[in-house]
Amino acid sequence: MAQKPPLAGRTAALFAAVSDRLGEFYAAPYRRAFAKAKQEEEDLFMLLIFSESLGVPNPATFYTLELLPTLYEDFHDWHRRMGIERSPLDGFRCC
Amino acid sequence: MNATILIIIALAAFAAGYYFYSRFIAERIYALDPNFKTPAHTMRDGVDYVPTDKFVLWGHHFTSVAGAAPIVGPAIAVIWGWGPAFVWVVLGTIFFAGVHDFGALWASARNRGLSIGALTANVLGPRARNIFMMVIFLLLLMVNAVFAVVIAGLLVNFPTAVIPIWGAIGVALVIGQLIYRHKVGLLWPSVIGVIVLYALVFVGQAVPIVLPESFLGMAPTTQWILYLFIYAGIASILPVWVLLQPRDYINGLQLFVGLLLLYGATFIAGPNIVAPMFNSDVPAGTPSFIPLLFVTIACGAVSGFHGLVASGTSSKQVDKETDERFVGYFGAVGEGMLAVAAIICATAGFASLEDWQGIYSQFSAGGVNAFVEGGANIVSAGLGLGVGISATILTVMAALFAGTTMDTGLRLQRYVVQEVGEITGIGALKNGTIATFVALACCLALAFGAGTGGAGGMLIWPLFGTTNQLLAGLTLCVITVMLMRLRRPVIYVAVPLVFLLVMSIIALFIQLGSFIGNGDWLLVTLNLVVLAAALIVAFEAFMAMRREREAIATQAAE
Numbered sequence: 001m002a003q004k005p006p007l008a009g010r011t012a013a014l015f016a017a018v019s020d021r022l023g024e025f026y027a028a029p030y031r032r033a034f035a036k037a038k039q040e041e042e043d044l045f046m047l048l049i050f051s052e053s054l055g056v057p058n059p060a061t062f063y064t065l066e067l068l069p070t071l072y073e074d075f076h077d078w079h080r081r082m083g084i085e086r087s088p089l090d091g092f093r094c095c
Numbered sequence: 096m097n098a099t100i101l102i103i104i105a106l107a108a109f110a111a112g113y114y115f116y117s118r119f120i121a122e123r124i125y126a127l128d129p130n131f132k133t134p135a136h137t138m139r140d141g142v143d144y145v146p147t148d149k150f151v152l153w154g155h156h157f158t159s160v161a162g163a164a165p166i167v168g169p170a171i172a173v174i175w176g177w178g179p180a181f182v183w184v185v186l187g188t189i190f191f192a193g194v195h196d197f198g199a200l201w202a203s204a205r206n207r208g209l210s211i212g213a214l215t216a217n218v219l220g221p222r223a224r225n226i227f228m229m230v231i232f233l234l235l236l237m238v239n240a241v242f243a244v245v246i247a248g249l250l251v252n253f254p255t256a257v258i259p260i261w262g263a264i265g266v267a268l269v270i271g272q273l274i275y276r277h278k279v280g281l282l283w284p285s286v287i288g289v290i291v292l293y294a295l296v297f298v299g300q301a302v303p304i305v306l307p308e309s310f311l312g313m314a315p316t317t318q319w320i321l322y323l324f325i326y327a328g329i330a331s332i333l334p335v336w337v338l339l340q341p342r343d344y345i346n347g348l349q350l351f352v353g354l355l356l357l358y359g360a361t362f363i364a365g366p367n368i369v370a371p372m373f374n375s376d377v378p379a380g381t382p383s384f385i386p387l388l389f390v391t392i393a394c395g396a397v398s399g400f401h402g403l404v405a406s407g408t409s410s411k412q413v414d415k416e417t418d419e420r421f422v423g424y425f426g427a428v429g430e431g432m433l434a435v436a437a438i439i440c441a442t443a444g445f446a447s448l449e450d451w452q453g454i455y456s457q458f459s460a461g462g463v464n465a466f467v468e469g470g471a472n473i474v475s476a477g478l479g480l481g482v483g484i485s486a487t488i489l490t491v492m493a494a495l496f497a498g499t500t501m502d503t504g505l506r507l508q509r510y511v512v513q514e515v516g517e518i519t520g521i522g523a524l525k526n527g528t529i530a531t532f533v534a535l536a537c538c539l540a541l542a543f544g545a546g547t548g549g550a551g552g553m554l555i556w557p558l559f560g561t562t563n564q565l566l567a568g569l570t571l572c573v574i575t576v577m578l579m580r581l582r583r584p585v586i587y588v589a590v591p592l593v594f595l596l597v598m599s600i601i602a603l604f605i606q607l608g609s610f611i612g613n614g615d616w617l618l619v620t621l622n623l624v625v626l627a628a629a630l631i632v633a634f635e636a637f638m639a640m641r642r643e644r645e646a647i648a649t650q651a652a653e
Contacts, residue, residue: 015282018282019280019281019282021148021150021151022281022282022285023280023281024147024148024151025151025154025155025344025347026274026281026340026341026344028145028147028151028152028155028408028412029155029159029340029343029408030335030336030339030340031141031142031143031145032142032143033335033340034335034336035142037334
């Protein structure tokens with residue numbers, strides 16, 4: 001027969017379960033607002049990374065250049081979100 | 096009659112409604128399927144679509160729909176006696192609200208979690224959808240204006256509640272920082288937050304805050320309304336994690352504490368109801384309870400706003416289709432319980448019939464103040480707290496409900512203004528701060544346009560109720576047409592639909608006469624807009640059902 005865990009362990013598990021449920025109760029109504037805020041932050045970051053390619057002088061280009069290949073994958077979604085139907089980059093035709 | 100008996104009758108009726116009627120609706124009308132894959136699974140994205148435990152989902156569905164409205168409406172409506180208000184709340188919850196809220200959840204989950212707005216366009220057509228958008232905008236506008244007036248009235252009448260009401264914002268700010276910046280678990284901040292909130296009640300009792308009789312020519316109510324709108328404007332611009340999210344959360348916890356306090360105190364004290372069952376001696380100027388009762392109590396009986404929550408967020412998170420009965424129907428039952436508590440406070444919390452008549456000396460004179468004063472006597476008698484402390488606790492409860500609804504309402508209204516900016520290409524309106532100012536200006540115009548000093552904003556309560564019922568009518572219409580397409584019985588949804596539309600339209604005509612008589616031209620304009628919307632909704636509903644019936648007849652003939 002399986003032994004019952006000690007009382008302290010059960011209490012801790014109960015507290016953790018209650019805390020988890022409270023966390024879900026706290027977070028769920030605002031998931032969308034957080035996702036939107038994160039998206040906006042990422043969009044600004046994309047603009048910073050691609051600014052030189054888009055013709056906007058960027059003094060930090062030297063440091064951000066190596067991030068370009070990593071972010072190309074997300075570039076298409078980004079320019080569509082920005083309301084640009086076709087890729088604005090001459091050297092990168094994603095669509 | 097003893098209030099305990101009334102509570103037992105209400106709880107027994109709600110239990111029977113849930114166990115028998117909602118089961119019948121679930122099995123025979125909505126035909127819930129335990130194997131149906133809900134949008135939370137088929138469209139799972141970790142943001143909007145997330146399968147959620149049914150108890151947690153019920154918790155935030157219930158706290159999202161419960162606010163000050165199920166307190167204010169019943170506390171105004173008992174002017175006709177406690178009988179009509181009690182019967183409408185109990186039967187309205189069981190046969191109207193439960194079916195409506197449950198149905199909105201079912202209809203949305205069966206259609207990829209689409210909102211009732213989008214479903215209206217799909218099922219009834221684009222014209223009905225435009226009406227729907229207009230009704231929502233008016234409803235938000237009235238929510239903000241009415242609730243600012245409600246809170247301002249509480250702050251003036253109960254100065255001991257000023258510190259805890261504003262202190263709740265401080266508690267929320269600290270919880271927000273602890274959770275977001277310091278990643279603290281929620282259990283202890285919740286417990287300590289609630290304790291601090293109630294400790295502030297004692298501080299407020301010792302240090303009441305009264306505003307000067309006149310400041311720049313403004314009365315205290317006017318001053319509070321302005322401060323509340325300034326606060327709501329700032330709150331709506333701040334990131335949600337800073338204030339809105341923890342404030343909603345604390346308010347949710349407080350809802351459960353408040354319900355326990357009120358029901359516990361009534362059971363212990365067992366007060367007698369001093370108000371008449373049917374008040375045949377209503378003050379001069381009180382309208383007839385048919386149809387006004389059915390729009391004065393919207394939330395607490397049936398409310399269109401619940402459909403927005405059910406289809407906006409809850410339907411995207413429901414784990415199994417069979418959970419919809421618990422989340423939707425039982426969410427309405429929770430709201431009904433709050434409304435019953437408000438009826439008890441406003442009728443059993445007074446020493447004599449004369450005391451009660453003194454409060455209910457004219458239509459709309461009772462309301463939330465009667466809830467606080469009557470409820471305080473019950474809580475004091477039941478729990479042994481002082482009447483003053485009990486009144487402060489109930490004032491804080493009502494003001495926080497109204498405050499969180501106002502915060503969210505203003506934020507939503509700002510989004511609507513920004514959307515208008517997008518559609519019309521007016522760049523300035525897209526700016527969050529300018530959009531907030533525009534939303535605030537609309538609310539202020541309504542609050543002060545309805546009466547001097549802003550206090551006349553309460554005049555729009557029945558109009559707010561009518562607009563809310565109109566929204567419920569639209570949702571029921573969508574559900575009815577969906578059921579017709581599925582060849583299911585529609586009478587259980589169609590009867591509430593027809594009842595709500597008829598009562599709302601008659602009430603709108605009566606209100607129109609009253610507003611014209613008083614020369615409230617702003618309200619006359621709003622009333623005409625809502626009346627036109629109600630007539631169009633009735634027409635659209637009739638046409639949609641006729642189309643469906645013809646389609647069914649054609650198919651049968653073939």
